[in-house]
Amino acid sequence: MKHxxxxxxxxxxxxxxxxxxxxxxxxxxxxxxxxDVPEVDTSKLLGASERKDLGNMPxxxxxxxxxxxxxxxxxxxxxxxxxxxxxxCTMKYNPRVNEAVARLEGLANAHxxxxxxxxxxxxxxxKTLSECLIEITGMDAITLQPxxxxxxxxxxxxxxxAYHQSxxxxxxxxxxxxxxxxxxxxxxxxxxxxxxxxxSNDRGIVxxxxxxxxMNEDVAALMLTNPNTLGVFEQEIHKIADVMHAKGGLLYMxxxxxxxxxxxxxxxxxxxxxxxxxxxxxxxxxxxxGGPGSGPxxxxxxxxxxxxxxxxxxxTDGTLGFDYDRPMSVGRVRAFYGxxxxxxRALAYILANGPDGLRQTTEDAVLNANYIRKGLEGVYxxxxxxxxMHEVVFSDKLQAKKGVKTGDIAKRLIxxxxxxxxxxxxxxxxxxMMIEPTESESKEEMDLFVEAMRSIAEEVDEDPxxxxxxxxxxxxxxxxxxxxxxxxxxRWKPAE
Amino acid sequence: MRYLPKSDxxxxxxxxxxxxxxxxxxxxxxxxxxxxxxDLKVPRQMAESEIVDWYRERSRENGDGYCAFLGAGAYSHYxxxxxxxxxxxxxxxxxxxxxxxxISQGTLQSIFEFQTMICELxxxxxxxxxxxxxxxxxAEAVMMAARLTGRRSVVIARSVHPEYxxxxxxxxxxxxxxxxxxxxxxxxxxxxxxxEEGINADTACVLIQSPNFFGTIEDVEAIADIAHRKGALLxxxxxxxxxxxxxxxxxxxxxxxxxxxxxxxxxxxxxxxxGVIATREQFVRQMPGRLVGQTTDRNGKRxxxxxxxTREQHIRREKATSNICTNQALVALMANIFMTxxxxxGLKELAKQNLAKTAYAAEQFGRHAKVLFAGAPRxxxxxxxxxxxxxxINSRLLGHKIVGGLPLKKFYPELGNAALWCCTExxxxxxxxxxxxxxxxxERSVQSGKEAEVTEEVTR
Numbered sequence: 001m002k003h004x005x006x007x008x009x010x011x012x013x014x015x016x017x018x019x020x021x022x023x024x025x026x027x028x029x030x031x032x033x034x035x036d037v038p039e040v041d042t043s044k045l046l047g048a049s050e051r052k053d054l055g056n057m058p059x060x061x062x063x064x065x066x067x068x069x070x071x072x073x074x075x076x077x078x079x080x081x082x083x084x085x086x087x088x089c090t091m092k093y094n095p096r097v098n099e100a101v102a103r104l105e106g107l108a109n110a111h112x113x114x115x116x117x118x119x120x121x122x123x124x125x126x127k128t129l130s131e132c133l134i135e136i137t138g139m140d141a142i143t144l145q146p147x148x149x150x151x152x153x154x155x156x157x158x159x160x161x162a163y164h165q166s167x168x169x170x171x172x173x174x175x176x177x178x179x180x181x182x183x184x185x186x187x188x189x190x191x192x193x194x195x196x197x198x199x200s201n202d203r204g205i206v207x208x209x210x211x212x213x214x215m216n217e218d219v220a221a222l223m224l225t226n227p228n229t230l231g232v233f234e235q236e237i238h239k240i241a242d243v244m245h246a247k248g249g250l251l252y253m254x255x256x257x258x259x260x261x262x263x264x265x266x267x268x269x270x271x272x273x274x275x276x277x278x279x280x281x282x283x284x285x286x287x288x289x290g291g292p293g294s295g296p297x298x299x300x301x302x303x304x305x306x307x308x309x310x311x312x313x314x315x316t317d318g319t320l321g322f323d324y325d326r327p328m329s330v331g332r333v334r335a336f337y338g339x340x341x342x343x344x345r346a347l348a349y350i351l352a353n354g355p356d357g358l359r360q361t362t363e364d365a366v367l368n369a370n371y372i373r374k375g376l377e378g379v380y381x382x383x384x385x386x387x388x389m390h391e392v393v394f395s396d397k398l399q400a401k402k403g404v405k406t407g408d409i410a411k412r413l414i415x416x417x418x419x420x421x422x423x424x425x426x427x428x429x430x431x432x433m434m435i436e437p438t439e440s441e442s443k444e445e446m447d448l449f450v451e452a453m454r455s456i457a458e459e460v461d462e463d464p465x466x467x468x469x470x471x472x473x474x475x476x477x478x479x480x481x482x483x484x485x486x487x488x489x490x491r492w493k494p495a496e
Numbered sequence: 497m498r499y500l501p502k503s504d505x506x507x508x509x510x511x512x513x514x515x516x517x518x519x520x521x522x523x524x525x526x527x528x529x530x531x532x533x534x535d536l537k538v539p540r541q542m543a544e545s546e547i548v549d550w551y552r553e554r555s556r557e558n559g560d561g562y563c564a565f566l567g568a569g570a571y572s573h574y575x576x577x578x579x580x581x582x583x584x585x586x587x588x589x590x591x592x593x594x595x596x597x598x599i600s601q602g603t604l605q606s607i608f609e610f611q612t613m614i615c616e617l618x619x620x621x622x623x624x625x626x627x628x629x630x631x632x633x634x635a636e637a638v639m640m641a642a643r644l645t646g647r648r649s650v651v652i653a654r655s656v657h658p659e660y661x662x663x664x665x666x667x668x669x670x671x672x673x674x675x676x677x678x679x680x681x682x683x684x685x686x687x688x689x690x691x692e693e694g695i696n697a698d699t700a701c702v703l704i705q706s707p708n709f710f711g712t713i714e715d716v717e718a719i720a721d722i723a724h725r726k727g728a729l730l731x732x733x734x735x736x737x738x739x740x741x742x743x744x745x746x747x748x749x750x751x752x753x754x755x756x757x758x759x760x761x762x763x764x765x766x767x768x769x770x771g772v773i774a775t776r777e778q779f780v781r782q783m784p785g786r787l788v789g790q791t792t793d794r795n796g797k798r799x800x801x802x803x804x805x806t807r808e809q810h811i812r813r814e815k816a817t818s819n820i821c822t823n824q825a826l827v828a829l830m831a832n833i834f835m836t837x838x839x840x841x842g843l844k845e846l847a848k849q850n851l852a853k854t855a856y857a858a859e860q861f862g863r864h865a866k867v868l869f870a871g872a873p874r875x876x877x878x879x880x881x882x883x884x885x886x887x888x889i890n891s892r893l894l895g896h897k898i899v900g901g902l903p904l905k906k907f908y909p910e911l912g913n914a915a916l917w918c919c920t921e922x923x924x925x926x927x928x929x930x931x932x933x934x935x936x937x938x939e940r941s942v943q944s945g946k947e948a949e950v951t952e953e954v955t956r
Contacts, residue, residue, distance in 0.1 A: 186813055
């Protein structure tokens with residue numbers, strides 16, 4: 001390879017089979033204490049309900065389990081290893097003190113139904129985090145119950161629907177810009193709304209004239225991501241809010257990109273009625289290979305009666321408790337109170353930052369995205385020259401002339417020691433390359449990234465085949481996804 | 497700020513490179529009237545030591561050191577130490593959803609193993625990578641059944657976790673999905689006659705839980721038979737996963753929606769937990785949530801990828817099977833490690849200990865108070881009816897650092913002074929005996945109170 005990377009060096013990684021292939025009868029990684037009550041006759045107790053056999057469950061020792069999962073872990077890329085510039089995913093540093101405090105005995109072992117009297121610590125955490133998030137968003141009330149961003153969208157739209165219903169008409173449609181995340185239309189469908197597409201203008205933002213003509217009394221809400229998935233702030237946001245409100249509609253904000261706004265501007269101040277946050281994006285709780293997340297929904301006063309129940313309240317004696325008496329509530333969206341462990345982590349992040357740290361974080365996130373943009377402009381096509389906030393979207397237009405697509409460049413980036421950017425999204429940009437560095441990247445790491453991206457662009461000119469067949473440095477080469485979907489093998493089975 | 501890897505000199509250099517005069521230039525797209533000109537009113541920046549102290553205080557206020565007899569959808573089981581050792585590895589903890597398969601094989605293979613073990617334990621053919629929790633998993637399973645049958649309504653057993661039923665009601669609200677309830681009989685099991693009457697030609701599925709909310713194991717075969725005869729599917733919710741070690745899984749179900757919290761996931765005041773949906777192969781294309789499949793790379797080497805994504809929101813948008821995106825991956829990894837540690841033999845022995853502790857406790861309570869639903873097998877929960885209000889008994893138990901059973905009045909008014917008690921392998925005989933003694937004392941004092949009244953009556 002002519003273009004060698006400064007970021008990464010290949011090294012040996014261990015092979016490891018499936019755990020079932022290491023199993024043999026008689027091995028064990030467990031030991032139970034002696035029973036302090038009489039043994040029981042299980043077949044007498046359970047009768048026909050007794051299970052006799054646990055099939056192909058593994059039998060392995062503890063050291064094998066440690067090695068198994070440690071080896072698997074080394075096959076993953078992670079924020080802890082380097083820049084993870086997935087656009088709209090906000091892959092920022094996950095502070096370790098968050099993990100430590102979430103494991104404190106009284107928080108980790110608390111049963112959700114233990115009496116309120118001995119739950120004041122947990123309730124205080126919920127209350128404090130709620131207050132912080134209300135202040136950060138500029139909204140009036142909040143629920144922490146939703147388990148993830150999409151779940152928050154569902155909750156928010158259910159509340160919007162309940163609000164309209166209370167006025168006598170739930171309305172029929174939800175407007176969604178063509179740049180939106182797929183969860184937005186999927187959520188609208190789950191809440192029984194039809195989806196009407198809203199076209200972006202040539203600057204990549206909402207076309208206010210189009211919005212005005214599409215807005216009517218059938219429209220329940222506009223679901224808007226701001227900054228949008230191009231990393232562009234909706235500059236005419238006040239007009240957008242006015243158009244919605246004039247016809248009695250609600251402005252829903254998808255808070256996926258809140259990392260561009262915290263401490264600098266508050267959605268509640270620019271006309272948003274309901275929004276969700278992703279604690280696993282903006283507030284540093286770990287993505288964990290796909291979850292858990294947490295998707296609090298903040299609302300204006302008009303929607304407060306519809307919040308899922310229960311809500312945390314201060315009782316007359318000054319202690320905290322759950323209020324279930326909420327006749328207008330949309331109901332529950334999840335058993336218990338939500339992903340509490342994520343609340344603990346998100347609040348720890350807010351406490352570690354304070355108002356000055358939160359603002360600096362946002363400024364650095366925007367600064368970093370603009371620095372990446374500057375470094376790659378001219379080398380890659382920038383379809384929308386509109387000012388960049390926390391992420392920047394390029395396209396593969398220049399490279400596609402050589403037959404190299406965004407997905408190929410992404411795979412080649414792996415060889416340079418980076419996780420790829422978000423590929424082929426947003427849909428309004430053909431061959432999109434969506435880059436969000438977050439505040440967690442140093443100048444040095446970003447310089448390496450820019451160098452890698454520039455080097456790949458040169459490779460596309462000189463030796464496109466290298467890029468087209470990438471990655472070359474991973475344990476497995478490109479995997480056959482078509483075969484995986486055509487004849488799905490979704491579980492291991494013993495050889496016959 | 498200690499998480500930010502930049503000096504002020506770095507920031508100036510970056511601004512210079514960009515060609516901006518100040519950071520404010522970069523925020524110029526935001527209309528000036530909305531830009532916040534003050535500090536956010538959140539607590540000041542704290543040192544790590546202060547944060548730890550603050551949380552230690554909250555932890556002390558939160559039931560630290562109590563022994564709880566609470567189950568009801570959240571179970572206290574021992575968590576092997578290696579679970580946290582392994583999930584704390586940054587490569588698992590700080591990775592995103594494994595869309596880039598070549599550098600996500602660790603996560604992908606572990607999910608494939610998780611799916612396999614869930615299939616083995618539930619007797620189903622396919623399992624997904626996880627749902628948010630047992631309650632939302634059950635609601636999504638019901639919606640999946642509606643898509644599969646083209647029918648609209650649902651019959652729900654009243655013995656399904658009341659909060660799961662509330663979640664389903666919320667989800668069903670705007671789907672035009674009529675819900676009806678089928679009660680339970682004296683044995684605590686679903687009333688089969690009520691079920692039979694409840695199902696009609698529009699019933700997409702029957703939703704039950706087994707072991708049910710009272711800890712009673714349902715007669716799944718009989719229920720499946722009734723549902724299937726009327727063309728409805730059977731969805732079974734499993735809230736206590738450890739039961740699968742000793743209780744025959746509901747193999748006759750069409751969809752199983754499970755909560756895997758019992759498999760090594762901390763109680764954590766209610767979350768994060770780990771839902772999962774398992775079903776038959778023929779139904780997989782209507783299944784919500786991510787799936788990992790096996791395939792090969794260009795050299796024929798085995799590898800794993802996310803697959804059947806055409807069911808999902810990022811491809812199908814409003815036509816997707818669900819809006820779910822982020823799931824509970826790291827929690828599923830906890831469950832995966834737990835299942836691997838206990839395995840084929842350990843899970844059975846673990847479940848047996850739960851059974852033994854519960855049988856002992858039920859017997860002891862039964863000597864002094866009424867244990868309801870004795871006519872059907874149970875796993876690790878049982879319902880005790882006392883003469884005194886269980887809240888009053890529980891508040892005395894708190895003085896002994898014991899949290900008594902969950903009073904059921906709130907969910908089932910007709911059960912009066914009944915409470916749901918749970919014993920796991922972690923419940924000691926000593927704490928059972930202490931709780932039983934308190935209940936016995938309560939019964940004696942109610943009894944002597946009654947006798948005193950009678951005596952008073954007689955003397956009058």
